[in-house]
Amino acid sequence: MPTVNITLPDGKVLSFDGPVTGLGVAERIGARLAKDALGVKVDGELRDLSAVIDRDAAVSIVTYKGRDGVVSADALKLVRHSAAHIMAEAIGRVVPGALLVYGPALEDKFYYDIKFPEERPLREGDFAKIEEEMGRIVSEDRKFTRYEINPEEGLVRLKQEGNKYKVDNAERAMMAAGGSSLGTRHSALSFYATGTPGKDWEDLCRGPHVPSTGRIGAIKVLSLASSFWHGDENSDRLTRVYGTAFATQAEMDAYFALKEEAAKRDHRVLGKQLHLFHIDESVGQGLILWTPNGGVVRDQLQKFISEELVKQGYHQVFTPHIGRLELYKTSGHFPYYKESQFAPVIEREALEELSKSGCSCSEMMHRVEGVSARLAATINERTQKQTITPDRVLADDKLVEGFMLKPMNCPHHIKIFASRAYSYRDLPVRLAEFGTVYRWEQSGELNGMTRVRGFTQDDAHLFCTEDQVAAELIGCLSLVKTVLGTLKMENYRVRVGLRDPDGKKYTGSASAWDKAENACRDAARTLGVAFSEEPGEAAFYGPKIDFVVKDVIGREWQLGTVQVDYQLPVRFGLSYTGADNKPHVPVMIHRAPFGSLERFTGVLIEHFAGAFPAWLSPEQVRVLPISEKSNAYAHRVAGELRARGVRVGVDDGNERVQGKIKVAAEMKVPYMAVVGPRDAEHGTVSVRVRGQEKDAGAMALGAFVEGVAGEIAGRVAGLGVRP
RNA sequence: GCCGGUGUAGCUCAGUGGUAGAGCAUCGCUUUUGUAAAGCGAUGGUCGCAGGUUCGACUCCUGUCACCGGCUCCA
Structure with missing residues (x-):
């Protein structure tokens, strides 16, 4: 041997x-x-x-835990996948006739997709019973027993069980095995019995599992969701049952404690508590109303970003919220993206005429989406191919004109660029706008401020020569570095989206692409943070750089993007005069590094747990008089702060100072200035700094005012004013 | 969009077919206070919206709107 x-x-x-x-x-x-x-x-x-x-x-x-005491991801995977089996068995006992589909372990939980009988769907009310059954299975400490049978036999058996999903799983597994070098291991179908084969519960499964059910220390059903078979919305609808499991109860408790911690930072909860924003049914889903406090945060962010843009030679522009349909037919946004846009606004006269002529809905859509022969010819000539197909071309008197809520700012900015002649000496031209755009997100995707239907991008479009692309990209990234650095959100990474090596969908020449891709890589390197290259992730019109920040509790948020574009300048026939006195097509760079002010603010709220640095805080100082007797002095203090531009409030209500402190702390005001007769006499304030248990002591009013004003002007991240 | 859950006062939430409740906020009075909520009182609700069942509906049924969790990390 x-x-x-x-x-x-x-x-x-x-x-x-x-x-x-x-x-x-x-x-x-x-x-x-x-x-x-x-x-x-x-x-x-x-x-x-x-x-x-x-x-x-x-x-x-x-x-479960290595020598270093760190919980092993592999162990959790084993535990959770095994837990999925236990849950499936328990569910089977509670709801007979449920067909199992697929049940993998995820990062911090697991799920099992199950097809329940129409007449007996699973409800949350069933959870207690399921957990009881799971507890029983765990306490029985049954062995997970693997056995293999040959594919033909296995398929026959699965077909007998009448579960087409498992049959499909098995067939896919066999197919995968055929192409795998590990063919020997997959040439049989493996089953796992939770206990003794033939006697206890069994499931077709690749494994692996923990040795026995007793090794799972804590298991819980979390929630229900719907899913689709193979993720295809045209396929069968399944019920996804989520659960989680740990090797010990203590670990599970810690997990739920962390979840609670995250829930406390939820920007939707804090947004209400701190009066930062409001979403109102009667205004519409996904439409943010910035209330005064949130308005301050947004205004400060915009001012900060604007100052940096001026330093980088940007020009501020302003454009309206709508544009003619023809504009978006030229850019290609309509009707290509019509599913994710608000429906067009049709001119009243056109609408009346259509209704008089008895025009059907589908006919109307056709006429709205149609393109004039003139425009079609222009675009086809510029792009040198049949970009607008003949079936979309309509006679002028058939076309229905209208407007669209803008889904992007670029067409408007392009028209600003095109409004005058530029020479190569004028380039790059950088047009910036906090431009509000509207997109029709699916209702189920909406979420607080982070996924909305109307949002304001920190948008800009740079028009430059091919040689200038690299320097402009570096400029864009340095802005990101400055802003995220100031906010102390330095844990972020970038993704560089490159073209698919064998893709044919791209526009622009191969040499231009190479140049732009290298420029993206080089620019990403200048950041000094982790970046990944992702082939195939480029847009069809150019490569891009995406930003992903990690907040203080480790969650990642996709913010904005920088994209190189060869396509739109062509479609709009843009040009500048080169040194050779001939027209040249500029390259465009789209950039919205923080994405939208809505999402960015939402992320900031969660990142800071609502405790903004002083310069961003809606209320920077709250003056708390000890009693009515000190109200006059309190207002004098506030007056001096206000004169230096500090956002200050006075709580001159008829409460004890303890109560005023509690309320100010709940509103996460950075500084409290407690004032009583002693302070009035000596011209001082007693300072309380957010996050500190105790009174920091008294300091001269003048020094406090200067300290706070200086911290705000410097956009300092921490709270540093002390007696 | 789809599945499940939720919708009651400005906010957080009780209320399982028989007169809509609490705490906080708000307003008034008392207190004049020195560092995480002083006391008393008052105001405030078309119970998301629309139908239905019933003598009677916040409660049961149907529809609808909104919000929350989720919608593959491929046996």
Whole structure:
């Protein structure tokens, strides 16, 4: 029998006289490890502890916590996938006739997609019963037992069970096995019994699993959702049951504590508490009303960004919220993106005429989407192909004119560029606008400020020569660096979207693409943060750079983007005069590095948990008189602060100072200035700094005013004013 | 859009077919206060909206609107 040499993570080699199981390896290392082991990793592949290793391999034993005390992601995967089986069995007992589909482990939970009988859907009211059943299965500590049967037999068996989903799973597994180098392992179908095959509950499953159900210390059903088979909305609708599991109850408690922590930072909750914004049914879903406090935050952000743009040579422009349909037919936004746009606004006269002539809805849409022969010819000539197909061309008297709520700012900015002649000496031209756009997001996708239907982008369009692209990209990224640095959101990464090597959909020459892609890479490097290259992620009109920030509790948020565009300048026939006195097509760069003010503010609220730095705070100082007797002095203090541009409030109500402090703390006001007769006499204020338990002490009013004003002017991230 | 949940006072939430409630906020009175809520009183609701069942509906049914969680990290 050939010797099997097992290399452990520390480099030590154990020799066995023949095939050995993962458990066997663990036992050789130590009894304690064998007891704690949940699974095994063989040459990097996660397997059952009972898996037989019959060749030399690098092996590590998977336990819940490694020596460093960190919970192993592999262990959680084993635990959660096993938990999915336990949940499925429990559900099967509670709701007979439910067909299992697919149940993987996720990052912090697991789910099982299940087809429930029409007459017996699963409800949240069933959770308690399911959890009771799961508890029973865990306490029975049944072994997860793997066995394999040949595909033909397996398929027959699955078909007998009448579960087309599992049959499909098996067929897919066989297909995958056919193309896999690991063919031997997949040439059979594997089943797992939660206990004894033939007697206990079984499921077609690739595995791996923990050794037995008792190894799952905590398991819970979380929620219900709907999903589609294979994620295809035209396919069967399934019910997705989410749950989570941990090896210990303490870990699960910690998980829910963290969830609660995140919930407290929820910008929708804080937005209400701190009166930052309001969404009103009668205005419309996904439409943000910025209330005065939120208005301050937005205004400060805009001012900050605007100042930086001036430094970078941008020009501020302003454009209306709507534009003629023809504009968007020229740009290609309509009707191409019509599903994600608000419906066009049709001119009244055209509408009346249509209704008089008895025009049907579909006919009307056709006439709204139609393009005049003149425009079609122009665009086809400019793009040198049949961009506008003949079926969209209509006689002028058939065309229905109208306007669109703008889904993008670029067409308006392009028209500003085109409104005068430029020479190469004038380039680059940088047009910036906090431009409000409207998009028809699906109602289920809407979410507070982070996913809305009307939003204001920190938008700009740069028109430059091909040679200037690289420098302009670097400029865009340096702005991001400055802004995120000032906000102390320095944990972010960028994604560089490149063209697919063999894609044909792209416009622009290959050499221009190479140049632009290299420029994107070079620009990303100048940031000094992690960046990834993602082939195939470019837009069809040019490469792009996306920004993703990580907030203080580790969640990632996709913000804005910088995109190089060869397409629109062509469609709009833009040109500048080159040194050769000939017309040249400029390259356009679209950039909205913070995405939208709505999303960015939402992310900021969560990042700071509502406790903004002083310069962003709606109320920067609140003056708290000890009693009515000190009200006059309190207002004098406030007056001096206000004169230096500080946003200050006075709580001169008939409450005790303890109460005033509590309320100001809840509103997360950065500084409180408590004033009583003593302060009035000495010209001081007693300072309280947000986040600190105690009174920081008294300081001269003048010094306090200057300290706060200076901190605000410097956009300092922390609260540094102290006596 | 789809599945499940939720919708009651400005906010947070009780209320399982028989006269709509609490705390906070607001307003008034008392207190004149030195560092995370002093006391008393008052105001405030078409119970999301529209139908239906019933002697009677916040409660049960149907529809509708909105919000929340989710809608593959591929056996």
